[in-house]
Amino acid sequence: MTATRDEVLPQRPVSQRGAVLEWLTTTDHKKIGAMYLVNSFLFFVIGGGLALTMRTQLSRPNNHVVSTDFYDQAVSIHGTLMIFLVIFPFLSGFGNYFVPLQIGALDMAFPRINALSFWLLPVGGFTIASGFFVPGGAAAAGWTGYVPLSIRQPGAGQDLWALGLLIVGVSSILGAINFIVTVLRMRAPGMSMLLMPIFCWATLATSLLVVLATPVLTAGLMMFLSDRNFGTTFFDPANGGAVSYWLNTFWFFGHPEVYMLILGAWGIVSEIIPVFCSKPLYGYKGVVVAFTMIAGLSFAVWAHHMFTTGLVPNLSFFAATTELISVPTGVLFFNWLATMWGGRIRFEPPMLFALGFVAMFLIGGIDGVWMAQPAMDYSIHDTYWVVAHIHYVLFGGTLFGIMAGLYYWFPKITGRRLNKTLGYWHFGFQFVGFNVTFFPMHMLGLQGMPRRIAIYPESAGWGSLNLLATIGSYLIGVSIMIFVLNVAVTMLSPATEPADPWGGNSLEWATSSPPPPHNFDELPPIRSSRPVYDARKALAKVAAAPGETGAVS
Amino acid sequence: MSEHALALERRAVHETSNAVLGMLLFVISEAMFFMGFLAVYFTAYANAKVWPPSGISIPPMGLPTAAVVVLLGSVATMTMANRAGRLHDQRRVTVWTGATLILAAGFAGLLGLSYRGLGFHASTDIYGSLFWVLAVVAIAHAIGGIVFFALLLAQARAGELQLRHDPLQAASIYWNFVAVIGVSLYVIFYLANAGSK
Numbered sequence: 001m002t003a004t005r006d007e008v009l010p011q012r013p014v015s016q017r018g019a020v021l022e023w024l025t026t027t028d029h030k031k032i033g034a035m036y037l038v039n040s041f042l043f044f045v046i047g048g049g050l051a052l053t054m055r056t057q058l059s060r061p062n063n064h065v066v067s068t069d070f071y072d073q074a075v076s077i078h079g080t081l082m083i084f085l086v087i088f089p090f091l092s093g094f095g096n097y098f099v100p101l102q103i104g105a106l107d108m109a110f111p112r113i114n115a116l117s118f119w120l121l122p123v124g125g126f127t128i129a130s131g132f133f134v135p136g137g138a139a140a141a142g143w144t145g146y147v148p149l150s151i152r153q154p155g156a157g158q159d160l161w162a163l164g165l166l167i168v169g170v171s172s173i174l175g176a177i178n179f180i181v182t183v184l185r186m187r188a189p190g191m192s193m194l195l196m197p198i199f200c201w202a203t204l205a206t207s208l209l210v211v212l213a214t215p216v217l218t219a220g221l222m223m224f225l226s227d228r229n230f231g232t233t234f235f236d237p238a239n240g241g242a243v244s245y246w247l248n249t250f251w252f253f254g255h256p257e258v259y260m261l262i263l264g265a266w267g268i269v270s271e272i273i274p275v276f277c278s279k280p281l282y283g284y285k286g287v288v289v290a291f292t293m294i295a296g297l298s299f300a301v302w303a304h305h306m307f308t309t310g311l312v313p314n315l316s317f318f319a320a321t322t323e324l325i326s327v328p329t330g331v332l333f334f335n336w337l338a339t340m341w342g343g344r345i346r347f348e349p350p351m352l353f354a355l356g357f358v359a360m361f362l363i364g365g366i367d368g369v370w371m372a373q374p375a376m377d378y379s380i381h382d383t384y385w386v387v388a389h390i391h392y393v394l395f396g397g398t399l400f401g402i403m404a405g406l407y408y409w410f411p412k413i414t415g416r417r418l419n420k421t422l423g424y425w426h427f428g429f430q431f432v433g434f435n436v437t438f439f440p441m442h443m444l445g446l447q448g449m450p451r452r453i454a455i456y457p458e459s460a461g462w463g464s465l466n467l468l469a470t471i472g473s474y475l476i477g478v479s480i481m482i483f484v485l486n487v488a489v490t491m492l493s494p495a496t497e498p499a500d501p502w503g504g505n506s507l508e509w510a511t512s513s514p515p516p517p518h519n520f521d522e523l524p525p526i527r528s529s530r531p532v533y534d535a536r537k538a539l540a541k542v543a544a545a546p547g548e549t550g551a552v553s
Numbered sequence: 554m555s556e557h558a559l560a561l562e563r564r565a566v567h568e569t570s571n572a573v574l575g576m577l578l579f580v581i582s583e584a585m586f587f588m589g590f591l592a593v594y595f596t597a598y599a600n601a602k603v604w605p606p607s608g609i610s611i612p613p614m615g616l617p618t619a620a621v622v623v624l625l626g627s628v629a630t631m632t633m634a635n636r637a638g639r640l641h642d643q644r645r646v647t648v649w650t651g652a653t654l655i656l657a658a659g660f661a662g663l664l665g666l667s668y669r670g671l672g673f674h675a676s677t678d679i680y681g682s683l684f685w686v687l688a689v690v691a692i693a694h695a696i697g698g699i700v701f702f703a704l705l706l707a708q709a710r711a712g713e714l715q716l717r718h719d720p721l722q723a724a725s726i727y728w729n730f731v732a733v734i735g736v737s738l739y740v741i742f743y744l745a746n747a748g749s750k
Binding site for chain 2 (some may be wrong): 075089109110177178180185213214222226230240248249
């Protein structure tokens, strides 16, 4: 392929109206990726607002800030939006923007399907959230929508929830197919699979999980919708159905889903740590094997969500497979630590968030090891321990990884570097706020506080820890406001960042910031997993020995 | 990496087209979608004392059998269209794709006819629920195939399939998958229960 897109398509002057239309109809992976990120942040603000409402309600015993009905809806929609419209699309957004750049491609394999994948997301998201505006309110049976509670909720809220998830599911399946084909078939000459940036491996593993697991949820959601609307009896034991059909279809998807939500963040952190330690990623192949093992094992653990239901005949099997996942996960931790070991560490904001990720995800992971024991799980199931665990994994883990990615790639996307001082304040508030919010939840869980309750009595003795958690959640709110301020301040400054502001390794740093529509004017030769580092080193060598330039070449 | 490994890698990466690999992945995801329903079917079947649980009779087999025969015929014509495409024979591509389109429409029509006047509803029991939901899904897949073949015909007439043959390959993968699902559903809903009443 010799002609670039700019040569093929005539350049037209773009009017203001044309610019809007251009964004609405674009098939450029960079624009779509940026829209993914903005859309995810929008839903993050909605989900975060619901979270702050819940924390305000729980700040004191016998509190009545919102009704219990609204609280149930807030819990359900907060969880659903954060998982399906925030965490996952954030990672897809990074994937859209950076996978083609990292593999030296012109675009994704199917640009128009890519646009479809994106536009289905806000449609699905607002379908879910629109439940708040219909009689009976939004879905209120939790993000897991357990039957029969969810089937029997009157009003259209649960239907909108299931329909929205169905749409989001189709979006992610189409996106995943696109990623797999892109990674397998669009790599620049010389880039073999094992020279590919680790974030691309993470995206590939995530996409395989989506292709294999999400359709099962689609099937479950179709049963769910037809049970509610067409009188079918899938989840009705009186007519040959069973509640366990929902549990199994949901969790057969739901556990791989957990890894869809974390693999991308592992990829981002595995990109950032080497750059800010000026060392190659330790044990690249080990990381690839770990990703693959985790993706494979994630299909054999789903029943650990149902330990206490009495439906799982072989608790120890699912306990063992769950424990087994901690082995490749442990490998990842050793890889990150060994990468840092002896490195010249630069504590820029992306690195701080990556370090925060490593520490917080470790706590979340260890929480999980405890819960994988059926005996332990019987006492902490459905308590605040579980809430602490999921937030240490998804907020302390993935969201810190996403923030690391935003600070790391912001110069590439916009040509502007986010303010360092504000970045430090953002990190400080988010790190402290996060731990103040979620660490006490471990204690609350062990004290027996059930999740998803709106009101608790004073005699339970949970008041002070809950107040602490609420204060922490406001600190997180402040940290996000600092981030918004940082973005606003930065966007007002001129775009002056060079192609490679951090001293990066992968190909996205080999083109201008922001990249031209056709991505690359010229690709450096790819002879290792760090082509940009190689090119930089070769250039430095030439510069260091000016007298010998004639001999080089 | 050795020269040999590089060559192997190049072959693995460059021998299929994006469309074919994309369709293959789509079909895999579709298979997982059906697995969700089939898992429910087999669990319910294994747990039921009588099947179907509410004692309804299995629908008559005549029309469904005819539908499956037509479906298998359309797979044959699709294969011929695919082969003609590989040989760059545009006339045959048009003829065989047209034949496939007609047979696919026949399959959809026969399926639709076979669903008339059945003595049970989606709300009767789990058998009825699975039967009707999968009936709708099966019809939807047949219609998807018809649309696909119509697009292929348009492409063939415009001469586009002269240049690239992968749309035919992709359609063939999709239609073979529909055939596997069609035959599986036929076996599960009709044939396996043929002995009972």
